[in-house]
Amino acid sequence: MKKIWHRGLPFSPEVAPYLRRMALVDEHREELLRLQGVWDSLALLGQMSGTATDIGQTRTAFQNLTTTLLDSLARRLRDNALARMNGRARVAIDILVRNLFERTADVGFLASDGPLCAHAALDPTAPDHATRRAAVQARLAAYTAKYSVYDDVIVLSPRGEVLARCDDSQPLTNCDEPWVAAALASDAPYVERFGPTALLGGRQGLIYARALHAPSGVVGLLCLSFKLADEMSAIFHQLLAGQDVHAVICLLDAEHRVLQSSDAWQVPPGAQLSIHGERLLFAGRDYLCATATASGYEGYMGPPGWTACVMTPLEWAFDGEADAAANEDLRRLGEAIDTAQLFDAELQGIPLEARRIQRNLSRTLWNGKLRSHGQGDGERGASFATTLLNEVQRTGAQLRQVFEQAIAKLQGAALAAVFDGAVFQARLAVDIMDRNLYERANDCRWWALDVRLQRALAAQTTLDAPAAAAEAQQVLQQINALYTVYSLLLVYDLQGRVVAVSDTAQAHHVGRSLQAPWVAAALGLRDPERHVVSRHEASPLYGAADGDAGERPTYVYACAVAHEGQIVGGIAIVFDGEPQFGAMLKASLPDEAGDSAVRSAGLFVARDGRVVSSTDGRWTPGLPGPISPAVLAALHAGQTARQELQIDGRVYAAGIAMSQGYREYKRGQAASGEDVAALLLVPLGQRRDGPQDGAEAGFVPPPAQAGGERLDIAAFSVAGEWLGLPAGLLVEALEQPRLTALPNAPRALVGMLQHDNRMVPVLDLSLALYGRAAAASDAPVLICREAGRTLALRVDELGAVFSIAAGQALAGPGQRARLVRGGEGSSSSMLTLLSAADLWAHLGVDAEPAQSALPAQ
Incomplete structure (x- = not known):
């Protein structure tokens, strides 16, 4: 894929238009480029002095990783923003369609009402027509008192005459618009019509109509006028409350004309939007845009072509990511769990690649320090070389730290998005439930009439x-x-x-x-x-x-x-609670792919923790659920909460939302044990048992004492223990050399490698000393040469190369081993200093004590 360059770095084309608005990307770019500038200066000093090894390859590797990281970060910010907007667009249209489905049933029921049909069939010249009209209008008022979603109910004659209506303020006596005749002639269960009409005083309205029948045939038309603006205002308020305050949500028709808008000053009703992808230019302003069509409910898809659209000005589209990424609690949670499930393969590979580069750099610098300790160029020359190498190592560590911080912020932003999404989806689930049960409470009262x-x-x-x-x-x-x-x-x-x-x-x-x-x-x-x-x-x-x-x-x-x-x-x-509650919960679950065993779960739970419904078979209706009743008891009507839960060894982000009712239904009632909350569980990952792989070396050398014989030590770790060898015995460290297996060899002798045109045995120190193989597949191998013999040692991690006074090497428990105390801040109190004779003994070779290269005790 062709990249687009931005401020000296290549990026994927899909994020290029947004880079100027991504503060997190700029923040890390500036820091990484600054450190790479320092790196270049140190490399130049090393070349001029001849004391530093070539670090050009490491610099190139870090530069490539910088490109991968910043591009991944930009794509993650874009994907997070679009996912959040897509979710809100889908919810907006789906909630509306669920509501309108009930209206298609209402018009069918009310069209069968005996008194309405009888009044429509009555001769207008009948003496009691006016009395009957008043009675029918009272009957319509009784129906609408139970359903506040209608602003008018109208009965028309076959000629379009207004026979009765709830809203007597409208002066219209006859409507001869073509849609009225079409609805009278239709055999469909309902006719759905949106647009301006004289029936509503010329304003736009969403009307559900059905013909009224008597034994003589069609005697009239029933029209229910739905409060569309009122309903959309409530949906907009819910979806934008407390977040995304700069976003605009619109209801669009099939031609992308705005029917309803959450912000008429930014995007007015009647405006035509030219939507051709995720970026939209409207009224001279750039927006990030997401649209959604209805998922459908009970086979009903809503008015043809209607969609919901969420628009966020580009200057605000990625603004909230920095705060989410800086959340300290989320950062700690990201460190405590395996977040592989939250990242794609590329993002998962970035910290591994940073660790590999750092290990390679550590090996290169370790070899350089070995050479500087053995060059004999005088104390001043060795000091300069060591200082330069330490500065290179420090800069490399800073680069790696920036990568780790960037990954941590990515984790924080991803976790924040997951928790926000869980709360949002729980709020959606309980809102769908409230709206659904509002209909149930009204239905029984309607039918009682x-x-x-x-x-x-x-x-x-x-x-x-x-x-x-x-x-x-x-x-x-x-x-x-x-x-x-x-x-x-x-x-x-x-x-x-x-x-x-x-x-x-x-x-x-x-x-x-x-x-x-x-x-x-x-x-x-x-x-x-x-x-x-x-x-x-x-x-x-x-x-x-x-x-x-x-x-x-x-x-x-x-x-x-x-x-x-x-x-x-x-x-x-x-x-029919079992499938209906299940459908509500499934409609609120995020779209997911992959292993069904680790997908999200949705539950409705009562305040005492009893499960009302669940999408996960682990929780059965009527039995306790995974959330504490104390958490539920503390929630007020409409209140939400978020919580981290550990279930069966896996950590979940839990979003909780307490019911608050809908319109007149349960609004303002006191808290009850029968109140229901929605619980949305999103799996995050397994909790880690210990620190993450690749933690920094923990042994800090002690300050060297002045005077006397000096001892140069090269440190390394094996199976969590810190060991060392006299630096003079070691030639270099190799990275993942190719090994040739030896049949019938001792278990610790893991093969042979070629070095300086000779085959060298490779001893796995972890196996030899502790009975278990080296943990890392990319474990370094040290070349140890003493008295003309060469041995390779596989270790876990490389540590410092340092000098101490010979007297600081204390007698150990064995005849040859010595101990070196760790300095201030060391995570390991002691380093065990081995001798060459100890190593050869594992291969059955006896070495004289004098050949151990350790000073006499």
Whole structure:
């Protein structure tokens, strides 16, 4: 892929337009380029003095890694911003479509209302027409009192005359627009129409219409006018609350014309957007842009072509990433867990490559220090060489530190995005639930107004009871066919005896007496605006999904049914909770691929921790969930929280959101044990048992004492222990040399390598001394030469090359080993100084003590 250059570095084309707005990228670029400038100066000094080894390859490797890191960082910032915006766009359109699906059912039910159809069929010249009109308008007001999502309900004649409506302020008496005639002639379950209409005083509106029928044929048209602006305002407020304050969310039609906007000053309704990708120029301003079409609900996809669009000005699109990356708690969490799941292969490889470069640099400098200690150029020359090499090593360590800090910030930003996403998705899940249950609470009260059900219950004390029950069953079946989220609808008399059910397969309930507490509570209601709801618990009305005996937990909504001012029974609706709650949770889960065992999980839980629904089989409805009840008890209505949870050895980001109701439903009520919260769990990774691989060397040499015989030591680590050899015995350190295996050799003798045209045995010191192989696959190999014999030693890490007074090497537990105390800040208190004889002994070769190259004790 062709790269685009920006300030001296190549970047992927997809991020090039945004680099000027990415403060994190600039921050790391400046620091890395400054350190590479220092590096160049040190390399030049080394070449001029002839004391430093060639570090050009290491410089090139760091430069290449700089390019990879900054490009990866820029792409991560872009991807995070787009993912956040895409999520909000998808939520905006999906919540709207779920709401509108209910409207398609409402118009079907209300179009079957007997009094409405009778009034439409009535001759306008009839003497009692005005009285009947007033009664119908009162009836419409009773319906809309239970559903505040409508701003008008209108009944038209076949000629477009206004027969009745809720909003009497509109003076229109007749509407002859073409869509009215088309709706009257349609056999569809509903007609959906958006646009300006004289029916609403010329303003734009979203109308759901259906023809009214009588035995004589079509007698009128029912129109429900939905409060689209009101609904979108609530959706916008929820999605932008507390974050993304500079973003604009728009509802667009099929031509990308703005129907509704969260900020009419930036993007006004009616504006035409030219969307051709993720970057949008509008009114002279650059935006990052994301659009989403509806996922659909129960097969309904919403008005044709409607989409949601999120637009963020480029100057603010990446602004929040720096604060997220600097979060200290997230940085510590990133260090404590394996975050491989959060990064792609390239990002995962950056810290490994930085470690490899650092190891190679350490080996190069280690070899340089070995040579400087053995050159005999005098104390001043050796001091200069050591100082220069130490400065190169320090600069290399600083470069690596910048890489590690950048990776840590990437981890912090990624973790912040995950936690923010978990809270956002939990808020989405509970909002979908609140909106859904709002519909359930209203449905039972709507259907209690059906005169056919009222008459059927009133007739249960008469001889017409069987025929009335049959009619009630037919009405319930028709309603259930429109509202598919219920497993059963039923009506019962004043004694709690079931009169009729909507599902003939469950006719065994007819004639039985209901004993649940909600039955009597509903019969005791006298306010038509009130309803009751059961606890979320197993109900005999909600049997096993496979038809076997059993009960499942769900909610039952109920209210009283009145006829001519007297309570005659009740209506109960059994929510099909298992699939419906499952669908709500699945709709709120982030899009994921890969191993299903480590995907996100969504749950609804009551305040006491009981599971209401779960997408993960580890948590069963009715039993305790993974979150502490104390956390849930502390949340107020609508409040959110985030938490780190460890489940089965894996760390999860938990987003929690407590229900707050919707519109009139449960708003302002006191906290209850039956309140439900959404819990969204996103897997982060396994918790690490110990420090990350590649930690810095922990042995700090002691200050050298003045005077006397000197001892040069080269330090290295093996199996977590710090060891050393006299520097004069060591020739150089090699990186991953090719080994030739030796059959039937001792286990510690892992092969032979070629060095200076001779084959040299390779001893794995970890195996020889501690019985386990070297941990790192790229472990360095030291060439040790003494008395004409050469031996290669595989070790884990290289340490310092330093000088001390011979007297600072203390007697050890063996005959030849010595001990050197660590200096201030050393993580290891002692270094064990080996002799060549100790090493050869592992190969069965005896060496004279004098050949150990250690001064006499």
